[in-house]
Amino acid sequence: MANLKRTPLFDLYQDSNAKTIDFGGWDLPVHFSSIKDEHEAVRTKAGLFDVxxxxxxxxxxxxxxxxxQKLLTNDLSKLDDGQAIYTAMCYENGGTVDDLLVYKKTDEKYLVVVNASNIEKDWEWMIQYKPESVSMKNVSDEIALLAIQGPKAEGILQKQTDSTLADIRPFRFKENVVVAGVEALVSRTGYTGEDGFELYIKSEDAAAVWKELLEAGKNEGLIPAGLGARDTLRFEAKLALYGQELTKDISPLEAGIGFAVKVNKEDEFVGQAALKKQKEEGLTRKLVGIEMLDKGIPRAGYEVFVENQSIGFVTTGTQSPTLKKNVGLALLDRTYTELGTKVEVQVRKKRIAAEVVSTPFYKRPRP
Structure with a gap:
């Protein structure tokens, strides 16, 4: 695979028998053992991801x-230092530029984390709004990001640091935490529906930390996990993926992340008027869960029908490793989004019966 970008951990993938694929121009592991094994490990023990x-x-x-505030749909004015927030960035028409995380270090210092496939697009979008009093630096190549996720994540990571991880609440972070001998920004965030942490470290430190964490967790069931399990995990928890649930043609409200859109915030943001109008007039389409009633898997892009009328399309679908059922997320005409509504999914040349079901497909058990 020529000219694909590689993360600082690429040379270690082979140690764990990784199968890599082209993911948005990156040579990344889809799995190390199997998607099902890695999915199960994160749900029951822990998995380590290179992101x-x-x-x-x-x-x-x-x-x-x-x-x-001008660019983002959520309200950053209420953030404390050491707090992170999930938000979207929109076009004037309410379509989505990207969904992202923002980490507030101080009133004048933030870290913005964007999707890999959108780095250049997001940079160009943001730079056109940037005042001279603000500096922006793309540090993507300097930073490696590791995610340790699952019910045993805290215990495993705690072995590698003297900082008390229990003090870091969800969507909070600490800087200058020494993990496996190197400094890291440690945040209690993730993309799996499980408890866990994300570690922002210098690229040159990534390989050593990866090895130390796997060693520390080997008796607790920690295994390396790839993009395949990351996708099935986030899908079961109904966490949106840019390019599927969110696009330039799908607004954050339609994608079900309205909690990250503050249409009435005082600081006007790009796309606010369009999103406010959508909310006030009512959405014409909505993201829902569907479950197949007959054999067949609802894949992204498959059309959904009711009585020969196309009513929308599947954004993500698979056989859920946790539920052992063929399920999907679909963006449908609002008329057909009531629970129990019978629909049909066009699977290749055949239409397969399905019904609208509640989401998320998986919720983490409360401790």
Missing amino acids: SHMGEFEVEGKDSLAFL
């Missing part, structure tokens, strides 16, 4: 908050 392909921008300066 160093994600993009990171440093935003600094006295008008950093005003700049980010």
Whole structure:
């Protein structure tokens, strides 16, 4: 696979028998053992992901908050130092530029984490709104990102640091935490529906930390996990994926992440008027869960019908490793989104019966 980008951990993939694929121009592991085994490990024990392909921008300066508020749908004014927030960035028409995380370090210093396939697009979009009083730096190549996820994640990671991880609450982070002998920004975030942490470290430190964590967790069931399990895990938890649930043609409200859209926030943001109108007039389509009633898997892009009328399409679908059922997320005409509504999915040349079901497909058990 010529000219594909590689993360700092690429040379270690082979040690764990990784099968790599072209993922948005990156040579990344789809799995190390199998998607089902890795999925199960994260749900019951722990998995370690290399997500160093994600993009990171440093935003600094006295008008950093005003700049980010102008671009982002969520309200950053309420953030404390050491807090992270999930948000979207939209076009004027309400379509989605990207979904992202923002980490507030101080009033004048933020870390913005964007999707790998959108790094250049997001940079160009943000730079056109940037005032002179704000500096932006793309540090994506300097930072590696490791995610340790699952019910045993905290215990395993705690072995490698003297900082008390229990003090880091969900969507909070600590800087300058020494993990496996190197400094890291440690946040209690993830993309699996499980408890866990994400570690932002210098690229040159990534390989050593990866090895130390796998060693520390080997008796607890920690295994390396690839993009395949990351996708099935996030899908079961109904976490949106850019390019599928969110696109330039799908708004954050339609994609079901309305909690990250504050249409009435005082600081006006790009796309606010369009999203406010969508909310006030009512959405014409909605993201719902569907379960196949007959054999067949609802794949992304498959059309959905009711009585020969096309009513939408599947955004993500698979056989759920946890439920052992063929399920999908579909963006459908609102008329047909009531629970129990019978629909048909066009699977190749055949239409297969399905019904609208509740989501998320999986919720983490409360401790």
